[in-house]
Amino acid sequence: MPASATPADFHLTTANGPLTVYNPELVPDGTRAHVFALSALGTTTVLSVYGLLPNHEYGAHAHAKACGATGDVAGPHFQYHPDPVLPSVDPTYANPRNEVWLDFTTDRLGIGVAVSRVGWTFGERRAKSVVIHETHTHTDPGHAGTAGARLACLDVDF
Numbered sequence: 001m002p003a004s005a006t007p008a009d010f011h012l013t014t015a016n017g018p019l020t021v022y023n024p025e026l027v028p029d030g031t032r033a034h035v036f037a038l039s040a041l042g043t044t045t046v047l048s049v050y051g052l053l054p055n056h057e058y059g060a061h062a063h064a065k066a067c068g069a070t071g072d073v074a075g076p077h078f079q080y081h082p083d084p085v086l087p088s089v090d091p092t093y094a095n096p097r098n099e100v101w102l103d104f105t106t107d108r109l110g111i112g113v114a115v116s117r118v119g120w121t122f123g124e125r126r127a128k129s130v131v132i133h134e135t136h137t138h139t140d141p142g143h144a145g146t147a148g149a150r151l152a153c154l155d156v157d158f
């Protein structure tokens, strides 16, 4: 049997609650989140969440730092090409090809699933968490990448 080609930077990670919750009204007690990320030639990330409000729009992204006591601790979004201007609200950098965006809308049972595919893998710099936000992610210049308040955070070993 021929050896299958395994890229040197192949990396698979999964993360499973507990969530650090900052807003228990929008992320009720018992909410569970699961992240699966596969890096090979590019990176595919899947986020599934159970127990949120039904029929509700949430934003979510991979962030640069691990979760902490407040939402801010997770730092900015991870960007493959870092924006020289911070906070990054320029759609040239704050977009779903340069960042990992995982927006979703829950179904009537409060279940949400999102998939992100980007054409790069993590190198020396790696994302450390996934943050769930209050709204879907904006794309207009001056607001690109913003999605309202940070509601909850999950540490992920990208």
Ligand SMILES: [Cu+2]
Pocket: 060, 061, 062, 063, 077, 131, 133, 147
């Ligand atoms: Cu975010």
